Amino acid sequence: MTNIKQDHHYTENVQDHLKQVESLLDKHALLETITHRQELPRDDRHELLDTLVHKQHVAELRGLLDDMHPADVAYILEALPIEQRLYVWNMVKAEIDGEVLIEVSDAVRDSLIEVMSQVELREATSHLDTDEIADLAPDLPQQVIRDVFKSLPIDEREQLRAAMSYSEDSVGALMDFSMVHVREDVTLEVVSRYLRRLDELPDHTDQVFVVDRNEKFVGVLPINLIVVNEPDVIVGSLMLTDIIQLHPEDKADQAAQAFERYDLVSAPVVDEEGKLFGRVTVNVVLDFIREESDTELLNQAGLREEEDIFASVWKSAKNRWMWLALNLFTAFFASRVIGHFEGTIEKFVALATLMPIVAGIAGNSANQTTAIIVRSLATGQITQDNARRMLLKELAIGGFNGIVWGGVAGLFAYYLYNSVPLGLVMTSAMLLNLMVGATVGLAIPFYMQKLGRDPAIGSSVLITAITDSGGFFIFLGLATIFLI
Amino acid sequence: MTNIKQDHHYTENVQDHLKQVESLLDKHALLETITHRQELPRDDRHELLDTLVHKQHVAELRGLLDDMHPADVAYILEALPIEQRLYVWNMVKAEIDGEVLIEVSDAVRDSLIEVMSQVELREATSHLDTDEIADLAPDLPQQVIRDVFKSLPIDEREQLRAAMSYSEDSVGALMDFSMVHVREDVTLEVVSRYLRRLDELPDHTDQVFVVDRNEKFVGVLPINLIVVNEPDVIVGSLMLTDIIQLHPEDKADQAAQAFERYDLVSAPVVDEEGKLFGRVTVNVVLDFIREESDTELLNQAGLREEEDIFASVWKSAKNRWMWLALNLFTAFFASRVIGHFEGTIEKFVALATLMPIVAGIAGNSANQTTAIIVRSLATGQITQDNARRMLLKELAIGGFNGIVWGGVAGLFAYYLYNSVPLGLVMTSAMLLNLMVGATVGLAIPFYMQKLGRDPAIGSSVLITAITDSGGFFIFLGLATIFLI
Numbered sequence: 027m028t029n030i031k032q033d034h035h036y037t038e039n040v041q042d043h044l045k046q047v048e049s050l051l052d053k054h055a056l057l058e059t060i061t062h063r064q065e066l067p068r069d070d071r072h073e074l075l076d077t078l079v080h081k082q083h084v085a086e087l088r089g090l091l092d093d094m095h096p097a098d099v100a101y102i103l104e105a106l107p108i109e110q111r112l113y114v115w116n117m118v119k120a121e122i123d124g125e126v127l128i129e130v131s132d133a134v135r136d137s138l139i140e141v142m143s144q145v146e147l148r149e150a151t152s153h154l155d156t157d158e159i160a161d162l163a164p165d166l167p168q169q170v171i172r173d174v175f176k177s178l179p180i181d182e183r184e185q186l187r188a189a190m191s192y193s194e195d196s197v198g199a200l201m202d203f204s205m206v207h208v209r210e211d212v213t214l215e216v217v218s219r220y221l222r223r224l225d226e227l228p229d230h231t232d233q234v235f236v237v238d239r240n241e242k243f244v245g246v247l248p249i250n251l252i253v254v255n256e257p258d259v260i261v262g263s264l265m266l267t268d269i270i271q272l273h274p275e276d277k278a279d280q281a282a283q284a285f286e287r288y289d290l291v292s293a294p295v296v297d298e299e300g301k302l303f304g305r306v307t308v309n310v311v312l313d314f315i316r317e318e319s320d321t322e323l324l325n326q327a328g329l330r331e332e333e334d335i336f337a338s339v340w341k342s343a344k345n346r347w348m349w350l351a352l353n354l355f356t357a358f359f360a361s362r363v364i365g366h367f368e369g370t371i372e373k374f375v376a377l378a379t380l381m382p383i384v385a386g387i388a389g390n391s392a393n394q395t396t397a398i399i400v401r402s403l404a405t406g407q408i409t410q411d412n413a414r415r416m417l418l419k420e421l422a423i424g425g426f427n428g429i430v431w432g433g434v435a436g437l438f439a440y441y442l443y444n445s446v447p448l449g450l451v452m453t454s455a456m457l458l459n460l461m462v463g464a465t466v467g468l469a470i471p472f473y474m475q476k477l478g479r480d481p482a483i484g485s486s487v488l489i490t491a492i493t494d495s496g497g498f499f500i501f502l503g504l505a506t507i508f509l510i
Numbered sequence: 511m512t513n514i515k516q517d518h519h520y521t522e523n524v525q526d527h528l529k530q531v532e533s534l535l536d537k538h539a540l541l542e543t544i545t546h547r548q549e550l551p552r553d554d555r556h557e558l559l560d561t562l563v564h565k566q567h568v569a570e571l572r573g574l575l576d577d578m579h580p581a582d583v584a585y586i587l588e589a590l591p592i593e594q595r596l597y598v599w600n601m602v603k604a605e606i607d608g609e610v611l612i613e614v615s616d617a618v619r620d621s622l623i624e625v626m627s628q629v630e631l632r633e634a635t636s637h638l639d640t641d642e643i644a645d646l647a648p649d650l651p652q653q654v655i656r657d658v659f660k661s662l663p664i665d666e667r668e669q670l671r672a673a674m675s676y677s678e679d680s681v682g683a684l685m686d687f688s689m690v691h692v693r694e695d696v697t698l699e700v701v702s703r704y705l706r707r708l709d710e711l712p713d714h715t716d717q718v719f720v721v722d723r724n725e726k727f728v729g730v731l732p733i734n735l736i737v738v739n740e741p742d743v744i745v746g747s748l749m750l751t752d753i754i755q756l757h758p759e760d761k762a763d764q765a766a767q768a769f770e771r772y773d774l775v776s777a778p779v780v781d782e783e784g785k786l787f788g789r790v791t792v793n794v795v796l797d798f799i800r801e802e803s804d805t806e807l808l809n810q811a812g813l814r815e816e817e818d819i820f821a822s823v824w825k826s827a828k829n830r831w832m833w834l835a836l837n838l839f840t841a842f843f844a845s846r847v848i849g850h851f852e853g854t855i856e857k858f859v860a861l862a863t864l865m866p867i868v869a870g871i872a873g874n875s876a877n878q879t880t881a882i883i884v885r886s887l888a889t890g891q892i893t894q895d896n897a898r899r900m901l902l903k904e905l906a907i908g909g910f911n912g913i914v915w916g917g918v919a920g921l922f923a924y925y926l927y928n929s930v931p932l933g934l935v936m937t938s939a940m941l942l943n944l945m946v947g948a949t950v951g952l953a954i955p956f957y958m959q960k961l962g963r964d965p966a967i968g969s970s971v972l973i974t975a976i977t978d979s980g981g982f983f984i985f986l987g988l989a990t991i992f993l994i
Contacts, residue, residue, distance in 0.1 A: 036768075048893065101891070226734065232716060250711040312770055315800060319806075333882050354867070368860075380845055401804055412591060412820075
């Protein structure tokens with residue numbers, strides 16, 4: 027995706043474009059409706075007029091799309107319902123099809139690829155770099171990938187094979203191959219002449235990589251240093267050697283943290299023999315971080331994957347089922363815990379009205395603990411050394427909240443049912459369940475991390491299951507002992 | 511913060527450094543304990559040895575810290591408990607104090623600034639750029655800011671005043687003033703000579719800005735184009751004019767989306783008269799996006815702000831109170847809804863065991879709807895046009911889930927209590943409450959956005975309050991009508 031800057035227009039506010047497209051589509055739809063309704067008795071002049079207006083709208087829409095940056099086209103496609111989306115997608119010029127497919131969300135990409143022929147798909151990928159083809163590959167039909175692969179020069183075939191072999195959360199998946207490299211024993215003059223021959227540098231070339239005779243990576247030469255130094259300086263005397271080197275198998279997350287910490291624009295990727303293999307650029311890292319954070323938010327609500335907001339009811343329902351089924355299961359379990367105390371509730375029906383309070387507040391509090399822990403776990407700032415200290419702190423907060431909010435809830439219970447023992451049972455149950463919450467809120471993400479799982483995913487179902495069932499059990503249990 | 515690349519070491523794995531620091535501190539603590547325990551009868555040789563070992567540890571620690579990048583020092587400080595953190599903070603060399611303060615999280619920054627004298631704070635800020643001073647300013651004592659302000663040259667005073675005047679979520683807050691600008695009627699040769707006089711370019715200078723005689727912004731000249739073109743080319747013939755221009759009052763969020771969409775490294779900030787005012791760079795955008803996403807996750811769990819994981823119990827509890835109080839209040843309300851049906855529950859105690867299921871599942875489902883909507887609202891992809899369509903879709907999913915999972919829950923109820931009417935009431939209540947959930951899960955974030963509030967914050971308390979109270983009301987109400 028070289029040189030987008032010169033080819034496409036930027037827009038200050040892409041939402042305005044979205045509104046324009048929507049209004050053109052609306053006019054268009056209106057026209058179609060009129061045309062259809064008047065199908066029988068129509069005079070020719072009217073028809074001609076319709077067709078003219080229609081053509082004008084189509085031309086206007088096409089003109090709007092032609093001027094747009096592929097990322098903006100992607101934005102608009104995502105915001106349109108399926109029929110309109112496919113209508114607009116047909117109007118997008120073929121040269122940017124590939125770039126648009128790269129930019130749209132996974133869910134929307136599926137809907138676009140579905141309606142493209144193999145020929146169109148091959149044509150679309152022909153404008154892409156190998157690392158971009160690798161990104162699309164999982165969504166393309168086998169036959170298309172095979173054809174694309176055959177059409178590539180040998181070195182790019184190798185790159186594509188390599189790029190496709192790394193898992194989605196590794197540096198290999200973020201990497202591209204558009205890096206410029208030079209030798210350390212030449213002058214800046216020579217480097218400049220070499221660069222001039224390239225006509226233009228790949229996007230995000232803030233530095234060229236320096237390699238030795240065996241293509242081993244030895245350092246980087248920031249473009250800025252080329253610009254501010256005299257032409258007769260030797261590369262080796264200017265280059266920086268104390269530089270982050272990434273490896274294709276590294277976790278993408280680690281690389282993203284390095285970009286954040288050291289404010290990088292690009293970083294070299296080096297293979298196990300120390301040879302320069304590719305590079306990672308900040309724009310890809312930015313997308314990765316955004317995607318990670320979106321995924322985290324979606325997973326917390328129990329969505330398996332990103333959803334096309336206009337996906338079919340069936341597709342969306344499937345995306346949300348697992349979580350609801352899991353929650354239903356834990357709710358059944360909690361219900362059985364309550365069922366165990368039916369005799370107690372029959373004698374003292376106030377318990378039924380108060381028990382959701384005990385369960386709910388501890389669940390909220392536990393999820394607060396988890397939210398604090400998860401980010402620190404992700405950055406690796408929680409060690410064996412400080413984990414114990416944090417547990418003590420969370421228990422102290424739980425105890426403190428138990429006394430304060432448990433006290434308030436106890437007064438509420440006393441006030442409503444005029445029973446001191448009930449108030450005391452309420453307060454004690456809140457206190458105990460908040461301590462349970464603090465413990466599981468910390469322990470569950472901690473052990474999920476130890477087991478190599480993402481602590482942000484699924485922690486909350488488990489935690490809520492425990493604070494719900496635990497809360498019912500503690501409250502009704504205490505009530506059975508002290509009130510009956 | 512110029513030229514960090516040359517000054518500091520990068521580390522492949524900062525966690526190793528953290529472990530090293532922790533182990534040095536542990537040895538140190540061990541030593542102190544031994545020294546104290548043996549305070550009375552000690553022979554001098556032993557003391558000498560202790561002191562030597564101690565000195566060696568301190569020297570080792572200091573050496574480790576001196577070599578580290580400020581961002582890595584910040585990382586380690588965040589991961590250390592307060593006493594150890596302050597001990598290490600004292601060892602950090604004064605020149606990087608300011609940069610470390612910029613890098614640490616807000617919560618940890620407070621703990622560091624608290625122990626610094628006004629002289630130290632002034633010294634720390636003296637190594638920072640004006641935009642960085644502006645970032646620190648809210649946490650600094652008034653007197654320090656006044657002193658710093660007086661010590662600046664006039665143009666930087668203006669910059670500081672400007673940078674401090676913009677709200678935290680505006681482009682003005684992301685902006686820096688280290689931009690290089692040139693005239694359009696000069697040759698690349700002249701530009702190169704000018705750049706060489708600067709010795710080094712500010713970080714993230716991927717382009718120089720082109721201004722006219724009145725300092726009006728007219729375009730950008732990518733550094734890459736300087737490198738690949740011949741020296742006699744005129745700037746005006748190469749520069750790009752169709753470029754994103756930011757304004758200091760723009761939403762920071764909008765700017766971040768532009769960086770993501772167009773893969774920018776830097777972008778010009780232009781004032782209302784069209785004059786070049788500053789620039790935004792991708793590293794700041796990266797930090798902004800990370801912070802936004804962290805904040806969103808914390809807010810969803812009801813934490814007012816980021817927490818220092820080693821903050822005092824009191825401080826942490828305060829951070830979490832509002833949310834718990836709010837939830838307690840809504841739980842009290844739900845409890846009163848149940849209380850209204852105490853007569854019904856007394857006659858049919860099974861209702862008490864089943865009611866949490868009705869409330870819980872609808873709450874989960876509604877929060878799924880919200881998770882999908884919030885991101886689309888943030889990017890502006892939800893318009894009046896498609897909002898109605900989405901409501902219909904969410905209602906359809908709710909209905910579908912109501913029949914499937916409500917059916918399962920109905921069978922569960924029937925199986926346990928052998929009552930067909932109870933099973934039917936259960937299924938109907940689930941179905942109705944899931945429809946309520948779909949409606950509020952979509953409507954609440956939508957209207958919060960309309961009212962100019964962040965839909966990601968506080969939506970879930972409201973939604974859960976409605977699905978809880980609503981669920982109890984629907985289920986117990988139906989039961990009162992059909993079962994009693």
